Amino acid sequence: MNRKKATIHDIAKELNITASTVSRALNDHPRISDDTKLAVTRIAKELRYRPHNLAAALRSGKSNILGVIIPVADRNFFGSIVRGIEEIANHANYQVMICQTYEDPKKEAAAVQALMNSRVDGIIASLSKNTLDFSHFNKVIDEGIPLVLFDRYNDQLEISHVVIDDYQGAYKAVVHLIQQGCRRIAHFTNVQKISIYRERLRGYKAALQDYNIPFVPDYVIESDMQLLDGRRSMEKLLTLQEIPDGIFSSSDLGAMGALQVCKENNINIPQQIAIIGFSNEPFTMFSDPPLTSVDQHCKRMGNIASDIFLEETKLSGTEKFIPKxxxxxPELVIRKSSLRKS
Structure with a gap:
């Protein structure tokens, strides 16, 4: 059975006072008597009154809500970043509203619109892998709403972003494999329109070049980097005439898929094939053998994204914020999956 939502006018009618008096009483205005405040609170509870936060945001120009857009919530990487964002935002009295895009640009655009309709004070986002049109983010910028990107960004958007040095993360990983004796190193990557994967591929190639190891196109496999993709990529590599002796995957899930296939084919890890992932997901510590991975400092990334948002909100209307x-x-966390030498 539908129940009509109570308003301050309903409370005012019950007490035979004005709606403005009710509003002031609910906001603990010093000019309203304690008796009136108690009466308003009692009737509000009886009528199950709930304040209209959107209307309040329209009046004040501030909602104290920060919107966060992530591809998926069930990955530790994004979960840790959200924790980092909330840690700073909550301390500054902001509530965080989270939307997932599932790597779908249409869902991403809808999430942006929903957050703008909710009058959020800012948006922190990581782009979908498949986003090519950034007009929805340009709307945010045009409205003067602070926008900060993390992990994935695009140079077309002249806004603040927080990232790791993906080039250096990849370079460190591949150099480690080379120093462990690997000479035929494969790379699992994702679509190259995303900057993080371009940079990881660039770091991979640079490490090979610096150590005079030839680049073999057949050793680079593009996929969605999930567990099944890692399995399929490893199975493909095992059909080559020269099987790689090292794998650098741009995701931990891809690396785990490769590790599973190797074990099923009685391939010794790391002595026959050494494996490194990217993200340092919690499961990497518990695989057999434990997986070497590149740590992205997720929580700190979230902290900094929140700090940038708060810094932009403190500017006066006449000041121009310079994007940061x-x-x-990144840090290479070395475990047994790549450690051939003590």
Missing amino acids: KVVLM
Whole structure:
């Protein structure tokens, strides 16, 4: 059975006072008597009154809500970043509203519109892998709403972003494999229109070049980088005349898929094939053998994205915010899956 939502006018009618008096009482205005405040609170509870936050945001120009857009919530990488965002935002009295895009540009555009309709004070987002049209983000910029990107960004958007140095992360990983004796190193990557995967491929190639190891196109396999993709990529590599002796995957899930196939084919890890992933997901510590991976400092990335948002909100209307680019240095966490030498 539908129940009509109570308004301040309903409370005012019950108490025979004005709606403005009710509003002031609910907001603990000093000029309203304690008796009136108690009466308003009692009737509001009886009528199950709930304040209209959107209307309040329209009046004040501030909702104290921060919108966050992520591809998926069930990955530790994005979950840790959200924790980092909330840690700073909550301390500054902001609530966080989270939307998932599932890598769908249409869902991403709808999420942006929904957050704007909710009058959020800012948006922190990671782009969908498949986004080519950025007009929905340009709307945010045109409305003067602070917008910060993390992990995935695009140079077409002249806004603040927080990323890690993907080139250096890849370079460190491949150099480690080379120093462990690997000479035929394969690379699992994703669509090259996304900057993070372009940079990881660039770091992979640079490490090979610096150590005079020839680049073999057949060793680079593009996929969605999920567990099944890693399995299929490894199976494809096993059909080559010269099987790789090292794998650098741009995702931990892809690396785990490769590790599973190797074990099923009685291939010793790391002595026959050494494997490195990217993201340092919690499961990497518990695989057999434990998986070497590149740590992206997720929580810190979220902290910094929130800090940038708060900094932009503090500017006066006449001040122009200069977008910030923050690049974090990744850390290679070495475990048994790549450690051929003590």
